[in-house]
Amino acid sequence: MANNIPVLTIDGPSGSGKGTIAQLLAKELGWHYLDSGAIYRVLAQAAIKHDVDLADEAKLATMAESLDLVFSLDKNVLKVLLEGSDVSTIIRSETAGNAASKVAALPLVRAALLKRQHDFRQSPGLVTDGRDMGTVVFPDAESKVYLTASAEVRAERRYKQLKEKGIESNLSALIADISERDARDSQREVAPLRPATDALQLDSSALGIEDVYKHVMARFFEADK
Ligand code: DC
Numbered sequence: 001m002a003n004n005i006p007v008l009t010i011d012g013p014s015g016s017g018k019g020t021i022a023q024l025l026a027k028e029l030g031w032h033y034l035d036s037g038a039i040y041r042v043l044a045q046a047a048i049k050h051d052v053d054l055a056d057e058a059k060l061a062t063m064a065e066s067l068d069l070v071f072s073l074d075k076n077v078l079k080v081l082l083e084g085s086d087v088s089t090i091i092r093s094e095t096a097g098n099a100a101s102k103v104a105a106l107p108l109v110r111a112a113l114l115k116r117q118h119d120f121r122q123s124p125g126l127v128t129d130g131r132d133m134g135t136v137v138f139p140d141a142e143s144k145v146y147l148t149a150s151a152e153v154r155a156e157r158r159y160k161q162l163k164e165k166g167i168e169s170n171l172s173a174l175i176a177d178i179s180e181r182d183a184r185d186s187q188r189e190v191a192p193l194r195p196a197t198d199a200l201q202l203d204s205s206a207l208g209i210e211d212v213y214k215h216v217m218a219r220f221f222e223a224d225k
Pocket of ligand 1: 014015036037038040041097100101104105129130131132133181185
């Protein structure tokens with residue numbers, strides 16, 4: 001696939017802050033934004049809605065190919081529509097995240113979603129957020145970041161985010177959930193969570209969003225200044 005449109009990939013585990021930094025970078029660069037995790041979340045939601053078993057690989061792959069999913073930006077907030085219904089809030093729950101992690105472990109599902117993700121590569125550029133953006137989906141991207149943070153810090157961030165959205169949760173359950181999801185995402189056979197060899201690796205445990213932003217800009221966009 002020859003494509004000159006630049007891509008900046010941001011990979012990392014849940015709660016590392018990659019969504020926030022990816023959206024900020026897309027806004028500042030004036031590039032498109034792909035939240036690949038949302039695609040897996042919506043697919044899991046569609047499976048639950050249509051009573052499809054989360055382990056039924058063949059059926060889920062067929063669903064993935066024809067998934068009626070629309071992303072739109074509403075006042076800088078990502079809106080996600082499944083079959084015309086707004087699922088932006090429901091797909092962010094921990095239950096939805098765990099269901100997404102299960103369907104994301106299925107090779108046929110991942111293969112079925114590749115083209116949909118490649119289609120986001122539009123001029124003038126694309127910032128992507130996920131687990132395998134730099135390793136599998138856009139291996140030819142020239143700018144790759146791998147953002148991580150300790151499980152405790154990530155669970156605390158998730159706790160705060162959920163609280164802000166009015167969703168009650170429990171911190172120790174969140175730490176357990178995050179660790180379980182990390183294990184599933186990094187130990188699966190296809191496209192496991194791991195840094196691309198050419199990725200800039202950053203630990204956001206002690207870095208604010210502004211610091212992460214500065215590191216990424218300095219490394220990839222201000223090198224010649
Ligand atoms: O980034 P997120 O938490 O919204 O992702 C939800 C789940 O989807 C996550 O547990 C793993 C999976 N995922 C994936 O396997 N590959 C991606 N590129 C993005 C997400």
